[in-house]
Amino acid sequence: xxxxxxxxxxxxxxxxxxxxxxxxxxxxxxxxxxxxxxxxxxxxxxxxxxxxxxxxxxxxxxxxxxxxxxxxxxxxxxxxxxxxxxxxxxxxxxxxxxxxxxxxxxxxxxxxxxxxxxxxxxxxxxxxxxxxxxxxxxxxxxxxxxxxxxxxxxxxxxxxxxxxxxxxxxxxxxxxxxxxxxxxxxxxxxxxxxxxxxxxxxxxxxxxxxxxxxxxxxxxxxxxxxxxxxxxxxxxx
Numbered sequence: 001x002x003x004x005x006x007x008x009x010x011x012x013x014x015x016x017x018x019x020x021x022x023x024x025x026x027x028x029x030x031x032x033x034x035x036x037x038x039x040x041x042x043x044x045x046x047x048x049x050x051x052x053x054x055x056x057x058x059x060x061x062x063x064x065x066x067x068x069x070x071x072x073x074x075x076x077x078x079x080x081x082x083x084x085x086x087x088x089x090x091x092x093x094x095x096x097x098x099x100x101x102x103x104x105x106x107x108x109x110x111x112x113x114x115x116x117x118x119x120x121x122x123x124x125x126x127x128x129x130x131x132x133x134x135x136x137x138x139x140x141x142x143x144x145x146x147x148x149x150x151x152x153x154x155x156x157x158x159x160x161x162x163x164x165x166x167x168x169x170x171x172x173x174x175x176x177x178x179x180x181x182x183x184x185x186x187x188x189x190x191x192x193x194x195x196x197x198x199x200x201x202x203x204x205x206x207x208x209x210x211x212x213x214x215x216x217x218x219x220x221x222x223x224x225x226x227x228x229x230x231x232x233x234x235x236x237x
Contacts, residue, residue, distance in 0.1 A: 002029040002120070005051035007040045007068065008084070009061045017055055017084065017108070024113040026120050037063040037071075044075050051079060053119045058085040058094070066090075070097045078126050080119035084108065131179055133159065133168040140166055144180055148207050150191040162209050184226040187216045192223070194230045 004021055008014040018031045032049060034040035037060055043049045054072060058065040069081045081099040083090070086106070094102050100122055101115035131142045146161045152172050159166040168175075172191050176183060179191075186192045186205055196208040202220055204212045205227070215223060 002027050002053065002123075003032065003049060003051045004029050004053045004055070005032045005034060005040060005049065006055045007034045007037070007060070007065065008055070008057040009035050010057075011035070013057075013105070017112075020108065020112050021055070021116065024116055026117055036060055037065070037068040041068065041071055044072055050076060052123055053080045053082065053116070055082050055084055058083050058090045059087065066093060066097050069099065073098050078123070080122055082115045082119060128180070131159070131175070133166060133170060133175075135166055135168045142166065144183075144193075145195070147179075147183075147193050148196050148209060148211060149186075149193060149213055150175060150183075152189045160211075182226065182230050184223050185219045186223050187214045187219060190214065194223070194226045197227050197230070200224065200227055 002025065004025070006014055006017050006021070008017060014033050014035070018033055021029065021031050032051065034043070040054075044051070054069065056065045056069050060068065065083065069083070073079055073081065081097065082101045082103065083094050083099055084103045084105055086104070088104060091102060100119045101111070103111045103115055129144055131144055131147065133140050133142070142159065142161065148160045148162065150160070150172060151158045155169060156167045157170055157172055157175060159168065172189070176185070176191055182194045183191055184194050190213050192205060192207070192213055197205045198208055199206045200215060200223065202217070203215060205215055205223065206212050
């Protein structure tokens with residue numbers, strides 16, 4: 001389910017926008033309304049809500065909607081901002097911040113459905129860059145680029161980043177199907193992010209944090225090819 005926030009200081013406009021979102025959303029959505037910047041920022045910073053999409057009125061009563069959007073995306077960088085306003089003069093200013101769409105309120109019936117579909121499509125694209133796991137009663141959404149390696153230990157899989165480790169009961173082969181192709185087995189118990197490999201030989205590969213991961217004969221050739229492919233991609237940037 002999507003969580004969508006509307007930040008609009010006119011209560012009538014807020015209700016109308018919320019109703020249109022519920023009618024047009026391509027997915028089931030929970031729509032939350034906020035009347036000013038302080039309320040939505042407090043909710044986001046205290047993790048009371050984590051909206052994936054925010055419809056932001058640019059001209060709020062006591063603050064700038066553009067600055068409020070910047071503050072929201074500093075906490076939730078993947079949040080899709082859709083600006084709404086009565087004034088076309090703001091069309092240039094919104095490019096000072098990350099956003100997915102700009103809608104004039106006089107054209108909201110035409111462009112709100114398009115903006116919603118574009119925001120949802122972007123959120124689906126971003127999902128490819130994260131690994132979502134369950135561990136116990138908690139969940140985590142880990143940027144794939146930060147994962148160094150995964151290791152199967154007894155009945156759990158340990159997922160290691162430079163700053164933290166996570167445990168899940170999901171099997172390595174199942175996780176392999178959900179991550180980008182720069183992850184490769186080095187051993188039946190190790191799935192390695194080849195973008196973090198610094199050096200490798202037939203026995204070990206050394207990762208960017210200094211960790212040494214065993215390499216088995218079964219996986220050596222595939223790992224080497226993937227490692228070389230990642231090196232080539234980096235050279236092309």
